[in-house]
Amino acid sequence: MEFMESQVEEVIRCMKCGNCRETCPVFLITQDESQVARGKIRLIKAVIDRQLELTDRFQDKIYNCLNCNACVTTCPCGIEVDELITAARAGMVNAGKPLPGAQARVKANVVVHMNPFGEPREERGSWLPAALQTPRLSPNLYHAGCAVSYATSRTGKALIRLLQAIDFDFTSMGSQERCCADPYFRMGEQTLGRELVEQNIADYKRLGVETIFTSCAGCLKAFKKHYGDTFRVLHVTQLFASLLKEKKLVLAKSLPKKIVYFDGCDIGRHSNVYEEPREVLQAIPGATIVDFPANRENGRCCGGPLMPSHPDLAKRIAAERIAEAKVMGVDMIAVACPTCLVNLKEGSRLVEGAPEIHDVIALVHRLAGVK
Template identity: 30%
Template sequence: MGIDWDRIEREFYQCNKCGLCLAACPVGKELLLEKYTPRGKIQLARFSRNGNLEISERLRDIFTECLLCGACTVTCPSGVSLTDLFVAMREVLTSTTGLPPNMKPAVEAIGESHNISNEDNSERDEWAEDLEELYNEVSGKDQAEVVYFVGCVASFFPMVQYIPQNVIKILDAAEVDFAVLGGKEWCCGFPLIGAGAPGDLTVVKEHNLDMVRSLGAKSVVFSCPSCYRTWREHYGPEFSLFHITEFIADLLEHGRLKLGGVEETVATYHDPCDLGRHGGVYDAPRKILQAIPGIVLKEMENNRARSTCCGGGGNLEMTDPALSRRITKKKIEETQATGADTLVTACQQCVRTIKGAVRREKINLNVFDITETVARALQV
């Protein structure tokens, strides 16, 4: 990818050490040591870059204790691009000291099997077993206006395989001309960037672009915010890119999708980091929920750009699962404070992280991806 060190080094000196980022950082608030805070990491990066601090596995591990959620960046009054700085440092540290041990299997799997699970990539479509007729139609197309890019997590993790099932039902109900890539889809490359090992990003990027080009598509739709973000930031402007919430909101606005009511539900919406802070998509999910009779929407104290991470970002779930769970617990407590019985989000990783914690702790809280809410309200 290439690091723009001139720009990154300007960030070092733009920080005025005010400490406002400390109050926004979920990791810093849990670990309570300066070196784990955004302010502390900036100083470690500066000393390392200036040659005053040795690059080591310990330093690498400090920078892995980060969700890359961007809460510090939107809070910073000096406009420091902290997330960019932390990603750059991960790349430097990984290239020098090697991958963090818990990240190595996922990175190697992407190179070998083209997915994070190291599964046979031809099994990417196992989520479609109950929708064989519809899936065969959309996966067998030679041409389509829209490609639905499913992503690794929703393809291989049973807990969230209902998301792509819902998406293809919704797109079909709206009579969208769309296709899916099935086993021809490769990991978008997002985990490589977070691991500080973006060397193979070009390979997966060019493959995925070629697959979409082969269908003559004009647009790509994503239910995974991290895939969406990776395409927006690294794949170039060749195609129009939409998160599924943006796409559904547009279908509703133009009368192409009809939704009925659902059983009365008090819901709160969790803004995923990669969709909200990193993608700027806040209104579309709320417009969808407000368009469904029966849903009463209550906002969390921290919402939109101030939303707190679910605990599953930045590969933290792999590098420090205990810390990830502590942060998830705080997210659930914030959800419960709204009085909502249902948490709706728009990210398969957020669903996995929060729903997994709810199940472990036997908490009475429904956790849904927004596509489930839309699918239940579909008028076909």
Template identity: 30%
Template sequence: MVFDTVMGIEEAKKEVLKCARCGKCRSVCPVFLETGDETRVARGRISLAEAIFQGEIFYTPELRDYIYSCKKCLRCQAICPSEVNFSEIIDALLEGIEKNMGIPRLARLILRHLLPRRRLFDLTLSIASFGQRFIPGERRGTLRHLPLFFMGNRWLPPLAGQTVLNKYSHAKGPANPKMRVGFFVGCLTNYVYPDMADSLINVLNKLDIEVIVPSQQVCCGIPARSLGDSTAARKLAEKNREVFEAEHLDAIVSGCGTCTLTIKRDYLKILGESWRPMHDKIYDINVFLEKFTRYDTTPLDSTVTYHDPCHLRWGQGIVEEPRKVIGRCATLKEMASPERCCGGGGIFSLIYRDLSMKIGEHKIRSIERSGAEKVVTSCPGCMLQLSDLAAAKNLSVEILHVVELLDRTLKENGKAATAVKQKTGAGNQP
């Protein structure tokens, strides 16, 4: 067993001992609620971790399946009365799997050699984007079934003709900006949702904020973290550090809940305390807008419902800020259980596609029953999953990012808008 080199193994062992085996996590875990399988909930996985750490059981394909089927949604962690840091445990298990059993060669190649080389990754995806047009097979509206190695059997909107990082390869902004803000774009926004990036940049520019989009930034590293490849995760984190530290920014914003959580929380673990000054400047876009800007709008004549991305709500405790932004743009009609997971989530939704869609069925029913014209969320991963779910159910509902709604409102009904410069930094959690 290779444990000595697993990052955070000692912390994980301590966290395992904190679990009181109360089973409260069973009441909320989206995977357990669908499968009813004790080995697929935090309590069961913690028992497995304890047995592994004590050398009573070994890594096997069956055990790997129990660990990979965790969505890392952090719902259990948010509700746990014993405050078990489940994230530490699952990360150590994933890394243990990678070190003891390895990961598929192709995945390793992509994580270690493709993701850190942006030009090469661009080239690969532009070939895929071109090929996407000629792939025979089913279509659901604009969604295409992609039988490509990196998307399994997911459905995807067309890949962007021009990526965000190529489009905004240098600074863009007002003449006398009040703040200089870096935009961490993230892969899904860069390659699939460039409109969301356009909106985020438009909104910030309108608020007198200069937006820097460093063209050499790379993937946040979440796919590597999800497969326990700490070498690849470190390589990506170091590259992003080099790129963003060079820009001397007042703040860094991201429109993806998962990217924000990764570059804040995980980079602190990967890069250590030297990342702290940058960590303190990183903001989810909703939090940034609420903290540093003021704008006056007349809400559009439209009803929207909001879906809470897990990594925003459970990972960072961000609940009110997106709702406040939406409230200034339209009539917010809460769906039943807006906090319930949509079933999406990177590697999980590729490996466990059927389970992912089953989890999402509750969400799509809630959306339908809300009667809202639009679903707004704040994570491109959730947008992808919601599009897939809506298309599968033939539900005609527009799916938008919060900043797209705000951009539209400022264009149609905006009155005054500006940034309110104040100190960024400490106290900005997690």
């Protein structure tokens, strides 16, 4: 497996202290050292040192990682574990090792249908109003993302109605929208990922796009990480926060509930957006906004990224988050990521008396009183 010099340096810097055991959601469920960053780094080192071949077992362990970056917050050496895991996956792809089943399916779906779920390409924009079905010139581009387009389009519809009601000017790629390429990068298909990024960038430039705003935290991460600095990239909650400040958006209805904001990893640790979703929630009349004991950069992952490959584990991790919220006595968990929304809902089925789970965007739509 070919590694770049910088990754070899990262592996060597692991002092094997084991602090990553404190926060790794996969380890906390499995209690298996080979599932925690320290174990995975040791396995990668064995491959670099040619003590270990690219076995299926090695592959399985390297793919059984949420890329949530929780371990990075407790690593005294500051090892970029997420980068290392992704590089190891890319190394396997480059060495010609076939992807594991779940990732192979996701890849085929993105190649053929431009979304990881294998939903028909032509139906991607079917939930959008006619005016947004085809792109037009505009400095503002709304990128719904695959999850919102196919799985949580209620969130998307709410957003569109809201923005149209306040006469916010924007366009959308509509049915021509493509995957942001995050699934490719995460599974180690770097070349496919870069090609897709180039295609997307060319489209956006043609439309004169300056700002991309997205309702998907995964897409937000991808845009920030892989699209250079050509565009200003915002999460919808950031857009909302500034619209609220400018009084262009007003939350008229009250919601006298205790709400906890869930810091998703892609919007939080990966994109450094912590405060704006909270500012939006705090603008809700009558609501009390609280934090999980582990919040912001210490927030715990919902387990969502493991849904395709390890659905049971993903659900169990989500159930732990739900149980934590339940102990806090909240009425509602507010999320800003479609993956968190879907997986936390899955997990909530395992917890009796689980709080409601809503996307911040849908909440805002409801409370802004826009039809």
